[in-house]
Amino acid sequence: MSKARFQEKRILTTGNYACAEGAITAGCLYFAGYPITPSSEIAAYMSRRLPQVNGTFIQMEDELASITSCFGASYAGMKAMTATSGPGFSLMAESIGLGVMLEAPAVIVTIMRGGPSTGQPTNASQSDVYQTRYASHGDYEIIVLAPSTVQEMYDLTIRAFNLSEKYRIPVIVASDGILGQMMEVVNIHSNIELVERKKPQVPPEKYKPFEAFDDDLVPGMAIAGTNYSFYVTGLTHDIEGNPEMTPEAAEVLIKRLCEKIRKARPQINDWEEKHLDDANIVILAYGINARGVPEVVEQARQKGYKVGLVRLKSLWPFPDELMERIGQMGASKVIVCEMNNGMIIREVQRFRHLFMVSGITIPTTIPFSPKFIYEKLMKEV
Amino acid sequence: MTRYEVRISGFGGQGVITLSKMIITASSLYENLAATQTEAYSASARGGRCWAEVVVDLDKEIKIINYPKALKPYDFLIILSEESANLIKPEDIKKDENTGYLIWDPSTIKKFRAVRRIEKALSIPVQILAVENFGNIVFGNSILFGAFTILSGFISEESAIETIKNFVPSSTLDKNLEAFELGKKEAQEFLKQLKEGKD
Numbered sequence: 001m002s003k004a005r006f007q008e009k010r011i012l013t014t015g016n017y018a019c020a021e022g023a024i025t026a027g028c029l030y031f032a033g034y035p036i037t038p039s040s041e042i043a044a045y046m047s048r049r050l051p052q053v054n055g056t057f058i059q060m061e062d063e064l065a066s067i068t069s070c071f072g073a074s075y076a077g078m079k080a081m082t083a084t085s086g087p088g089f090s091l092m093a094e095s096i097g098l099g100v101m102l103e104a105p106a107v108i109v110t111i112m113r114g115g116p117s118t119g120q121p122t123n124a125s126q127s128d129v130y131q132t133r134y135a136s137h138g139d140y141e142i143i144v145l146a147p148s149t150v151q152e153m154y155d156l157t158i159r160a161f162n163l164s165e166k167y168r169i170p171v172i173v174a175s176d177g178i179l180g181q182m183m184e185v186v187n188i189h190s191n192i193e194l195v196e197r198k199k200p201q202v203p204p205e206k207y208k209p210f211e212a213f214d215d216d217l218v219p220g221m222a223i224a225g226t227n228y229s230f231y232v233t234g235l236t237h238d239i240e241g242n243p244e245m246t247p248e249a250a251e252v253l254i255k256r257l258c259e260k261i262r263k264a265r266p267q268i269n270d271w272e273e274k275h276l277d278d279a280n281i282v283i284l285a286y287g288i289n290a291r292g293v294p295e296v297v298e299q300a301r302q303k304g305y306k307v308g309l310v311r312l313k314s315l316w317p318f319p320d321e322l323m324e325r326i327g328q329m330g331a332s333k334v335i336v337c338e339m340n341n342g343m344i345i346r347e348v349q350r351f352r353h354l355f356m357v358s359g360i361t362i363p364t365t366i367p368f369s370p371k372f373i374y375e376k377l378m379k380e381v
Numbered sequence: 382m383t384r385y386e387v388r389i390s391g392f393g394g395q396g397v398i399t400l401s402k403m404i405i406t407a408s409s410l411y412e413n414l415a416a417t418q419t420e421a422y423s424a425s426a427r428g429g430r431c432w433a434e435v436v437v438d439l440d441k442e443i444k445i446i447n448y449p450k451a452l453k454p455y456d457f458l459i460i461l462s463e464e465s466a467n468l469i470k471p472e473d474i475k476k477d478e479n480t481g482y483l484i485w486d487p488s489t490i491k492k493f494r495a496v497r498r499i500e501k502a503l504s505i506p507v508q509i510l511a512v513e514n515f516g517n518i519v520f521g522n523s524i525l526f527g528a529f530t531i532l533s534g535f536i537s538e539e540s541a542i543e544t545i546k547n548f549v550p551s552s553t554l555d556k557n558l559e560a561f562e563l564g565k566k567e568a569q570e571f572l573k574q575l576k577e578g579k580d
Contacts, residue, residue, distance in 0.1 A: 012410050038422060122422040149445065182449055183402070183418040185409045292448045370448055 008190040015153040015179040016041035016083075018186050019109055020049065022157030023081050027194060028107070029055035030073035030080040032066045034088060037121040038177040039111035042083035063091035071095070071104040075232070077223040079161055083109035085177075086119065086128050089135065097136030098234045099170035100257060103210070103219065105197055107160045109173045111180040114365050123365035124177035126287055126339040132172045133316045139254050141261035143171045143268055144316040146286045150184035156313065162195035163268060167260055168218050174315065176339075178367065179288045197221050204228045210253075211239040217260035261317055269319040272311040275301065276329055279308025281381060282355075284348060285337040286312040288367045293337065295370040296377060305381050310334075318347045327354025335380060337373060339364055383440040385480075385535065386451040390432040390468075391461025391489070393421075396522040400459070401433030403526050403544050404536075408437045411540030417449040430464055439535055457533055459525060460485040461507070463492065471498035482532045484525065503528065503571045510563065520560040523549070527564025531572070 006025065013021070020042045023031070031046040043059065050057040056073070060066040063084055070080035084092065089110045099106055112128045114120030132144045143163050147156045157173055164171040200207050200220040209230040212219045219239075222228030235243035236250050261268070274297060276282065285293050290311040300307040308331065310322065326334060333356040336345040342361035349357045360368060360376050387404060391397045398420045405418040420433040434451035454475045460466050466485065473495075475481035483499050488506040496502050505528060511521040523545060530541045541561065549557045 010410065012406055177422070178419060178449070181420065181422055183405055184416070184446075184449075288449070294447050366450065367448070369450075369452060371452075 002194050002196065004192050004194050006188055006190055006192060009188045011186050011188065012183060013150065013186055014041065014181055014183050015147075015150045015175060016111065016181065017045050018150045018153040019083070019157045019173065019175070019180075020045035021186075022154040023107065023161065024049055024053060025154070025188075025192060026079060026158040026161035028079045028081050028161065029053065030070065030078040031055070031082065032058045032060050032069040032073070032080070033082045033084065034060050034063050034066050036085045036088045038113055038124075038180050039083045039085045039088075039109065041180070042109060042111075046081075063088040064095065067092040067095045067106075067108065068098065070106040071099050071102055074104040074106050075102070075224045079105070079107075079165070081107040081109065083111070085111045085113050085121075086115045086131065087117070089128065089131055093131075093135035094137070096142070096170055097138050097140060100136070100138075100140045100142065101234050102232050103168040103221070103257075104170070105161075105164040105168050106170045107157065107164055107173065108170055109157070109175065112174060112176040120365055122177065124179070124288060124339070124367075125363065125365055126176060126289060126343070127341070127363055129174065129315060129338070129340060129343040132174050139258065141258045142316055143167070143169060143261065144314065145171065145173050145270075146312060146315050147173065147175055147179065148287055148290050148311060148313070150179070150182065151186050152313070153179060154186050154188070158192060158194070159270075162193065165195045165197040166218070167216075167264060168197060168221060169261065174287070176288050177365075200228055208239045209241045210237065212256065212260075216264065217256050265317050265319065265321065268314055268317060269322065270313040271319060271322060272313065273309065275306070275308040276310070276326065276331070278306050279329070279331050280306040280333070281377070282308045282310055282326055282331045282334045283337060283373070283377070284310045284312065284334055284344070286315060286344065289337055289339045292368050292370045292373050296373045299370070299374055300377060300381070307377070312344070315344065323348065323351040324354065327351060331355050333358065333380065335360065335377065337361075337368055339367065383438050383443065384446070384452070385437045385439055385457070385533070386453075386455045387435040387437070387457040387459075387533075388432065388451045388455050389434070389459040389461070390430070390465035392464070393428040393431040395431070395461050395489075396519065397431045397461065398433045399548065400522050400525055400529075401435050403522070403548055404435045404529065405437075406547060407530075407536045407540045407544040408435070411543055412536060413441060414438055414535070415443050415446050417446045419450055430462070432465070437535065454481070456480045456482070457529070458483045459529070460493070461489055463490045466490045466493040466495070469493075469495045471495050474499055476500065479534065484528055484532075501575065503532070503568065505564070505567050511560065514563065515556050515560055520556060523557040523560035524564035524567070527561040527566075528568040529564075530561075531565050531568035
């Protein structure tokens with residue numbers, strides 16, 4: 001981990017630009033993408049900004065090429081990013097699994113719009129929450145962060161790079177059409193922690209690209225074209241990277257790929273909470289849709305209702321420990337608010353032995369207003 | 382509640398979005414108030430029905446606007462097209478003291494049914510004034526910004542001028558500042574009339 005020094009400043013900018021600037025701050029030197037509403041401004045900004053820091057911007061022929069070339073750049077030692085929206089993310093789906101298999105750090109930003117299919121390109125939604133988790137085939141874990149403010153578009157993009165470097169996995173920043181386009185002030189801090197990937201821990205002649213020596217199960221990563229020669233593949237492979245088609249090889253590899261993320265949940269999971277200590281009802285929300293909730297909680301508490309708030313800043317891996325804690329602290333009900341037909345609510349429902357679960361889950365394009373949430377809440381208390 | 386809800390609507394190309402950006406720049410960067418701006422996207426911003434919203438919190442202690450979109454009833458409405466005017470109801474705007482202002486442009490709106498039932502409605506023929514005085518409709522933005530600065534009352538003259546400097550090419554700065562003054566004057570006259578009406 002290194003601390004990088006930046007000039008402190010306040011800038012007024014949009015979510016998409018803040019995300020792109022966050023990437024530059026994190027040390028991103030490669031962007032490959034294909035424009036799609038409402039994410040195009042990220043690519044546009046990177047096309048101007050990357051050459052200024054000696055980085056590379058390529059507008060690719062499509063999203064399939066965008067994502068795979070990011071993994072290539074990653075193996076060449078660069079921090080790489082691509083940005084898209086639902087339909088483009090669908091095209092990247094197969095290769096997200098490749099990124100997991102190759103253990104290639106990269107950041108994928110998805111600015112969620114209305115779907116399915118072409119849907120509502122210029123509007124927002126949270127309907128791709130499952131897509132971020134389950135896009136690719138195969139058994140895998142992934143990290144997904146959910147910013148809620150323009151400031152977090154900046155902060156969590158930096159965090160996405162840090163997590164992807166640390167755990168050698170593609171990390172997804174799941175934002176939406178409103179947050180991407182809206183303007184707010186962003187404070188650029190002077191001290192920012194940046195994480196660089198683990199280097200090979202042995203000399204070239206002893207190097208095996210998927211041999212993990214540490215408890216975190218993350219192997220050291222060699223850069224292609226250096227003295228370290230190695231082979232990587234999307235096929236199931238052994239620690240040397242060679243394809244191996246035995247049942248044992250599948251078990252060993254998939255268990256490690258999943259376990260390195262599962263066991264890091266305490267370090268990955270991130271949320272904001274309020275009034276949980278005495279809350280009887282907890283409202284759980286994330287992303288742009290969480291922004292109506294704080295006012296509702298305060299309003300309800302003024303009326304004497306013991307209402308608490310949880311805002312998830314990371315969606316996947318799902319924070320099971322947080323749910324258990326909510327149960328232990330005595331809440332009797334969790335109300336999940338999301339701009340889709342019910343996705344995160346199904347994760348919360350796994351904890352129905354601890355509390356009741358209800359939801360305000362509507363596949364709409366506008367975040368729930370405080371008045372709307374309050375009215376729904378009053379039917380639950 | 383110290384939220385100040387602003388909505389501007391008209392059609393694409395009138396400067397609806399630019400004006401909203403001027404308002405958030407002055408409020409957040411120069412007045413240090415928490416603010417958010419959202420806008421119509423894509424084709425609607427290029428000739429179709431266009432809107433932009435700014436929410437400002439007038440309490441300096443507040444660091445973030447929670448709900449980012451402007452909520453009805455609004456504190457300030459700027460209506461620049463007949464299509465948008467048709468959607469306005471008198472109850473969409475606040476009736477409290479020192480707030481609930483509507484500015485509309487009679488040079489682009491022939492018929493504005495709700496306007497008779499809105500107490501603090503100021504009509505400024507923005508497009509005509511801009512063309513007659515400054516030779517181009519783009520100066521309409523600075524006229525509106527001047528009127529907004531006076532009526533809203535939370536942007537200092539200094540902040541407003543710095544904002545204009547940020548937004549206009551330096552070769553047109555003087556003309557824009559004149560347009561800003563013109564808008565200010567319209568609003569000051571209007572406030573005087575409102576006060577006299579009450580007395």
